Amino acid sequence: MPAARLLDCLKAACGAGDVASLLVPVAVAGEITPAAQQLGVAVIVAGEPRDAARCGADGIQLDAGSEDLAAARQALGKERILGVFAGSSRHLAMEAAEAGADYIAFDQTGPALGGEPIVAWWQALTEVPCVAFTPAGPDELDTLLPQRPDFIRPPDAMWQSAEDARRMVAALSQRLGS
Amino acid sequence: MKLAATALALLIAATSISAAGQTEADTQLKEARIYLDKASGRYDYAKGESLLRQAADSGLAEAQFSMGLLSLGAFDNPPNFVAAADWLAKASAQGHAGAEHELGVLYLEGRGVGKDVVKAAALIGQAAEKGNSDAMLDYGVLVFRGEGVKQDEKIGAQWLLLAARRGNVIAQNRVARIYAFGKGVTVDPVEAMSWNILATRGGRSDPELDTMLASLTADQKAEAQRRADAFKPVATP
Known part of the structure; x- marks a missing residue:
C-alpha cells in the first residue's frame, strides 16, 4: 500500500475514533512515522529495535518464542514500547510479560479453554495491557468486549480508502461507547 | 480458465470422498x-x-x-x-x-x-x-520444576491455577500448597485454605496443610469457606 493512502486512511480513522497506535512494516516506517505521530498515534514497527530507533518510532512488536525478548527489551531501553505477539499461547504470553513486554497481542480466536477466553484470563491475571490482535469488526465485539481487551484491531478492509477507514472506526467506536 | 475449472472439480470430488469416509x-x-x-x-x-x-x-x-x-x-x-x-x-x-x-x-x-x-x-x-486439564496440571509441575522447559515458578503456578479452576482435584491441592508456602505466588493463607477445602471435598486431603491452616482466625476461615462454596469449575472444552 502506498504511504500516501495509508496516511489518508489513518487521518480519517483518527477523526472517527480513539486511535492509539499504528503497527507498520519496516519498509514504510520511515516514511509514515513523523506524520502518524503528529496525529497523536504511537507508531509500532514490526521489526528490530534498531528499526524503531532509525525512524524514531515509538516501539516494536515481536513474535514471542522466535526472538530473544530480553535482549530486545534491553536494546529498546525504557522509552520505547516492546509489544509481543503471543498467538493463543498462555505460556508465551506469561514469558513475554516476565521478559518486560509493555503489551501482549493475542489471537483471541484460539482455544477458549472452556469459560476462560484468553483475553479475559489475561486481564484477571496481570496489569500488562493486551491487544485483541485478530481483526474484529463491530459484530465481533459482542463476544470480545466482555473480555475487556485494552486495544482492538479493526478489520484490514479499513485500509482500502479513507472513507472505509472512517466508516469502520466510527462503527467500532460507537460500539465501544467512545 | 479450463485448468482452474478442472482443479475446482477435483477439489469438490476430494472433499466429498473424505466427508463420506469420515462419516x-x-x-x-x-x-x-x-x-x-x-x-x-x-x-x-x-x-x-x-x-x-x-x-x-x-x-x-x-x-x-x-x-x-x-x-x-x-x-x-x-x-x-x-x-x-x-x-x-x-x-x-x-x-x-x-x-x-x-x-x-x-x-x-x-x-x-x-x-x-x-x-x-x-x-x-x-x-x-x-485446555486439557490433566495436561495443565502436569505442565504446571514441569514448568515449576524446570523439567524439559525453562524453570519458572510463577508461570508454573498459573498453569496449576488454570487446572485447579477446571476442577482438577490434584491441581487444587497443589495450588493450596503454593499459596500456603508462597511458591510462585504471594503467600495467601485464605486462598490456600479455600483451595484446600475444595481439594479435600474432591477426595484429596492434606493433613500437613490442615494443621498449618488451623491457626487461621475465625474470619479468615469463614472467608475461605465462602470462597470454596462459591467455586464453580470452569467448563472443560
Whole structure:
C-alpha cells in the first residue's frame, strides 16, 4: 500500500475514533512515522529495535518464542514500547510479560479453554495491557468486549480508502461507547 | 480458465470422498463406544476393539487416541507401550490434545519411546494450551520444576491455577500448597485454605496443610469457606 493512502486512511480513522497506535512494516516506517505521530498515534514497527530507533518510532512488536525478548527489551531501553505477539499461547504470553513486554497481542480466536477466553484470563491475571490482535469488526465485539481487551484491531478492509477507514472506526467506536 | 475449472472439480470430488469416509469412521467409533461400555447392555470387547481399530485405521484422531488408551492398559489389556506410543503419535499429529498429553507422559517416562524430557514438555504444553486439564496440571509441575522447559515458578503456578479452576482435584491441592508456602505466588493463607477445602471435598486431603491452616482466625476461615462454596469449575472444552 502506498504511504500516501495509508496516511489518508489513518487521518480519517483518527477523526472517527480513539486511535492509539499504528503497527507498520519496516519498509514504510520511515516514511509514515513523523506524520502518524503528529496525529497523536504511537507508531509500532514490526521489526528490530534498531528499526524503531532509525525512524524514531515509538516501539516494536515481536513474535514471542522466535526472538530473544530480553535482549530486545534491553536494546529498546525504557522509552520505547516492546509489544509481543503471543498467538493463543498462555505460556508465551506469561514469558513475554516476565521478559518486560509493555503489551501482549493475542489471537483471541484460539482455544477458549472452556469459560476462560484468553483475553479475559489475561486481564484477571496481570496489569500488562493486551491487544485483541485478530481483526474484529463491530459484530465481533459482542463476544470480545466482555473480555475487556485494552486495544482492538479493526478489520484490514479499513485500509482500502479513507472513507472505509472512517466508516469502520466510527462503527467500532460507537460500539465501544467512545 | 479450463485448468482452474478442472482443479475446482477435483477439489469438490476430494472433499466429498473424505466427508463420506469420515462419516463411516465416526459411526464405527460411536458403535465401538457402545460395545466397550460395560453399562450399555451390549458390552462386547472384541467387537468394540475391532470397530475402534477400523475407525483408527481410517485416520480418526479420537479413535487413534482410544486405541492408544487400550494399548496403555485400559480394559485390563497388558500394556504395550510401543503400540500405545504409535497410536498416540498418530492422533497427536492431528492435534488431539488428550493424545498429546498421554504421548508426552510416555516421553517423560521413556516408555515405548526413548526418554526425551524436552519433547515431553513440548507435547504436554501443547495439550495444556488446548485446555486439557490433566495436561495443565502436569505442565504446571514441569514448568515449576524446570523439567524439559525453562524453570519458572510463577508461570508454573498459573498453569496449576488454570487446572485447579477446571476442577482438577490434584491441581487444587497443589495450588493450596503454593499459596500456603508462597511458591510462585504471594503467600495467601485464605486462598490456600479455600483451595484446600475444595481439594479435600474432591477426595484429596492434606493433613500437613490442615494443621498449618488451623491457626487461621475465625474470619479468615469463614472467608475461605465462602470462597470454596462459591467455586464453580470452569467448563472443560
